[in-house]
Amino acid sequence: MVVFGGNKVGQVVAGIGGNGLGQILAAVATALLFRLFSGPGPALPPEADQEDHDEDDFAGDSESGDSTADGKVFPVTIRWRNITCSLSDKSSKSVRFLLKNVSGEAKPGRLLAIMGPSGSGKTTLLNVLAGQMMASPRVHLSGLLEVNGKPSSNKAYKFAYVRQEDLFFSQLTVWETLALAAELQRPEIPSVEERDEYVNTLLFKLGLVSCADTRIGDAKVRGISGGEKKRLSLACELIASPSVIFADEPTTGLDAFQAEKVMETLRQLAQDGHSVICSIQWTGLDRTGPN
Numbered sequence: 001m002v003v004f005g006g007n008k009v010g011q012v013v014a015g016i017g018g019n020g021l022g023q024i025l026a027a028v029a030t031a032l033l034f035r036l037f038s039g040p041g042p043a044l045p046p047e048a049d050q051e052d053h054d055e056d057d058f059a060g061d062s063e064s065g066d067s068t069a070d071g072k073v074f075p076v077t078i079r080w081r082n083i084t085c086s087l088s089d090k091s092s093k094s095v096r097f098l099l100k101n102v103s104g105e106a107k108p109g110r111l112l113a114i115m116g117p118s119g120s121g122k123t124t125l126l127n128v129l130a131g132q133m134m135a136s137p138r139v140h141l142s143g144l145l146e147v148n149g150k151p152s153s154n155k156a157y158k159f160a161y162v163r164q165e166d167l168f169f170s171q172l173t174v175w176e177t178l179a180l181a182a183e184l185q186r187p188e189i190p191s192v193e194e195r196d197e198y199v200n201t202l203l204f205k206l207g208l209v210s211c212a213d214t215r216i217g218d219a220k221v222r223g224i225s226g227g228e229k230k231r232l233s234l235a236c237e238l239i240a241s242p243s244v245i246f247a248d249e250p251t252t253g254l255d256a257f258q259a260e261k262v263m264e265t266l267r268q269l270a271q272d273g274h275s276v277i278c279s280i281q282w283t284g285l286d287r288t289g290p291n
């Protein structure tokens, strides 16, 4: 049985148009709402409190999916067997298979790329693995999903999900974006100096130092590049120290140079101990049915 369910990824970031006081107030209000309602941000923590957590979820480990005290990433292996996802029409007369008997494994320290043409079910598979499938009576899921050898759901570990669309405050710089995300997601960082140091470390890790003071920009105002945006998305997600990183088509729309830099960043994150699962659109092929 697949254990599905869990939380929605709460990406609460948006572009704010216009200038002046209204814009600042809107940004502050949104940030406060974000802090009030989103909890630790896009990378989801275990839902249960520490005492609710089943100690046996991770054999021999007292951790619960957080980074370890020395900053290392908590290792999570995800294994899935014969995942089938079908969609019935309203009258339940015809059934369409989005995924058919898909099996695989994602391990700490490894970068796993799910490749396929547009419409082949890559996003669907990522959503299933991350427990992000929308509940619907028309969607039917079956198969086995294991986390560290036990049937489990996304509640048991922290994960980050970088979606295809990047959503940011267009008026903020890269540095401000990360500082805001760090303040909202890591309130335990005691001082501004330590938070700034943390942000600078992230900027360095994700290769964003050169554009730290550049505004994100939008369709009207040129800002950072598409690849930089993608790496900034990853940086924002990393703040919550996820064990698993899902990235849905992180290279789509990027030129070869930027795509290579994004993939290099993902590879580096895998080397740091994260389990990285990304989807890559395989262009030039027609859809041939579910993977």
Ligand SMILES: Nc1ncnc2c1ncn2[C@@H]1O[C@H](COP(=O)(O)OP(=O)(O)OP(=O)(O)O)[C@@H](O)[C@H]1O
Pocket: 087, 098, 116, 117, 118, 119, 120, 121, 122, 123, 124, 125, 139, 281
């Ligand atoms: N909830 C749903 N309701 C109806 N159709 C769905 C649903 N989820 C997925 N699909 C369909 O399943 C197919 C696979 O979609 P999916 O987004 O997983 O493909 P993909 O490989 O990620 O495509 P792309 O590379 O274009 O993003 C598509 O034809 C899509 O329309």
